[in-house]
Amino acid sequence: MAGPVPRPPARRPEERLFRPRNPPEPAITKPVLPAAPPRSRRDTLLGIGLAVLAAASVLAVLSSVLSLIAVIEDEDRPGGYTLARGLWTADAILAVALWIVAARAFLGPVAARTARLLTAAVLAVAAGAFSLGASAASSAAGIADDIPGTGVAADVMGLINSAFYVAATILLARAFASDTADERDDRGARAAVVFAVGWMFAIGQIVLLAILYRDLGATDGFIRGLWFVAAGAAVLLAAPTFAAIALRARRSLRDALLSVAAGVFAFATGLSTIGAFLLAGSIRENGLQGAEVTSAWLDAFVEVGTAGAAVCVAAGLAASSRRSPASD
Numbered sequence: 001m002a003g004p005v006p007r008p009p010a011r012r013p014e015e016r017l018f019r020p021r022n023p024p025e026p027a028i029t030k031p032v033l034p035a036a037p038p039r040s041r042r043d044t045l046l047g048i049g050l051a052v053l054a055a056a057s058v059l060a061v062l063s064s065v066l067s068l069i070a071v072i073e074d075e076d077r078p079g080g081y082t083l084a085r086g087l088w089t090a091d092a093i094l095a096v097a098l099w100i101v102a103a104r105a106f107l108g109p110v111a112a113r114t115a116r117l118l119t120a121a122v123l124a125v126a127a128g129a130f131s132l133g134a135s136a137a138s139s140a141a142g143i144a145d146d147i148p149g150t151g152v153a154a155d156v157m158g159l160i161n162s163a164f165y166v167a168a169t170i171l172l173a174r175a176f177a178s179d180t181a182d183e184r185d186d187r188g189a190r191a192a193v194v195f196a197v198g199w200m201f202a203i204g205q206i207v208l209l210a211i212l213y214r215d216l217g218a219t220d221g222f223i224r225g226l227w228f229v230a231a232g233a234a235v236l237l238a239a240p241t242f243a244a245i246a247l248r249a250r251r252s253l254r255d256a257l258l259s260v261a262a263g264v265f266a267f268a269t270g271l272s273t274i275g276a277f278l279l280a281g282s283i284r285e286n287g288l289q290g291a292e293v294t295s296a297w298l299d300a301f302v303e304v305g306t307a308g309a310a311v312c313v314a315a316g317l318a319a320s321s322r323r324s325p326a327s328d
Helices: 013-018 041-073 079-107 110-144 149-176 181-215 220-236 238-248 251-282 291-321
Strands: none
Touching: 041 079, 041 291, 079 110, 110 149, 149 181, 181 220, 181 238, 220 238, 220 251, 238 251, 251 291
């Protein structure tokens, strides 16, 4: 008789408990992306300053629109003045856009900074073109309106300044489109020099306007306001000069010199702010009413915003210049 059929040996308890039913899948490791570096204090303050400029430019748009309305309602003025005011309004609108883009360049990702600054520079070229057209239309309208020779000369000075401004912004756009840092700095320095040359004509324009309105019998407060604006414009001439020197200096000195340029700009704008408030406070005494009065007060607050923006930019550049080389 056959014996019992042998059974296979039973698994040990540890095999039943710990042996996996399916082979383990290989672990998938996700690449760890490097964290974005924290935004520097310099970039934050520069971005805030440019954002303040954008906000001030919104007030400038409102002021320009009110001036345009006042010109349209004055049927005695030649049509060239209406065209000029319309073009200056377009210039102001583009200024809002360019300062917003420039602010995002410093408050956004560093990788997108150069592209955004190039976009802002292109918008500045377009704004300058509108300003140039407005100056030309205003000059032609002034000649047609038989204004005194001093006024015509002032308009021509403004036209020349606008032409230099367009040339400077074109150089600035080319600077941000450069392939190398040295080429960018060289073109940026040239843009600052061209702007400084053109700004001398702006100073001449304001001086001629002060003489013109004095001869026309404007009040003392109005004339003092114009002279304060002229003084601010004269001081401001040093800002692009320092900027040109900074862009040709050693990199270790660049932010320090640029902070001086921004500080000079802030002081100059402070003088212009005093002048703008004197002009706004005396404008009713010189026969202007309604929208033109509101426009003058808005212009004064635009100067306040511009001065505040310049202080932010100067503080950011000064903070950067005080950093040790190890922190760069």
